[in-house]
Amino acid sequence: MSQEIYHIPKTPTAFFHFQGNAIDLCTANATAWDIPADTLTNIAALQATYVAAYNVVANPATRSPSATAARDAAQEILSAALTELYNTSLVNNAAIDVDYKIALHIHNTGSGTNKPAPAPATSPVIQLISEGISQLFVVYADSATPNKHHKPANVAFAELWYKVGEPAPALPADCPERFNVTRSHEPIQFEPAQRGQACYGFARWVNKNGKTGPWGSVFTEQVP
Numbered sequence: 001m002s003q004e005i006y007h008i009p010k011t012p013t014a015f016f017h018f019q020g021n022a023i024d025l026c027t028a029n030a031t032a033w034d035i036p037a038d039t040l041t042n043i044a045a046l047q048a049t050y051v052a053a054y055n056v057v058a059n060p061a062t063r064s065p066s067a068t069a070a071r072d073a074a075q076e077i078l079s080a081a082l083t084e085l086y087n088t089s090l091v092n093n094a095a096i097d098v099d100y101k102i103a104l105h106i107h108n109t110g111s112g113t114n115k116p117a118p119a120p121a122t123s124p125v126i127q128l129i130s131e132g133i134s135q136l137f138v139v140y141a142d143s144a145t146p147n148k149h150h151k152p153a154n155v156a157f158a159e160l161w162y163k164v165g166e167p168a169p170a171l172p173a174d175c176p177e178r179f180n181v182t183r184s185h186e187p188i189q190f191e192p193a194q195r196g197q198a199c200y201g202f203a204r205w206v207n208k209n210g211k212t213g214p215w216g217s218v219f220t221e222q223v224p
Contacts, residue, residue: 004092005091007105012057017159018105031117033096039089042081043078045075046074047078050077052091055198072180077169080216085201091106095167099129102156117207120207122214123217124158125217126152127141127219128199134190135188136190138158140186142205147160152205154207155205156207158204159178159206160176160178160202161175162199164197165197165198168220169200170200192218195224197223199221199223203215203216
């Protein structure tokens with residue numbers, strides 16, 4: 001009999017991206033996946049503490065042994081909460097479809113989906129569509145098949161790094177915001193104060209094993 005398994009990374013950078021993606025997906029799909037509200041409320045508080053500690057260490061000007069220790073301690077607490085979330089609400093949850101299971105790093109031991117896959121060789125082609133106030137919908141295609149709105153085989157999601165306002169970013173590292181798109185036509189919600197400003201960004205594919213592909217070209221659209 002097959003069994004679902006998952007893996008929570010331990011290295012700081014990998015865990016940072018993992019937790020952001022997992023919590024974003026669970027928050028957006030809490031009702032459909034029957035995740036208790038108090039569970040997400042607790043995790044959101046732990047995430048806020050962890051992200052603040054992570055950012056201190058990520059900044060060379062504020063990095064120190066004590067800051068690193070604080071980040072590691074916050075990561076351990078958040079990791080334990082995520083483990084509980086996966087064990088009680090995500091693993092073997094029939095309401096979560098295959099694409100989302102891959103994005104959550106949940107694999108079936110009997111399906112062969114947990115076998116290593118090579119890093120993506122192509123990049124996303126991103127178009128931002130204005131369909132409502134303070135929202136831009138992310139429509140993606142693959143650079144190898146730009147006329148089809150789908151992601152390549154074994155890819156879990158498109159990872160977007162973006163910024164709102166001038167100047168335009170020269171590199172992905174110039175973009176402070178992150179957003180993972182599991183399915184084409186998912187919305188990014190902006191603050192009212194950001195309306196009328198340009199949104200710039202870069203995107204890359206991330207496969208089910210967490211391997212990343214090359215960055216695509218810069219994309220831009222005005223926030224409605």
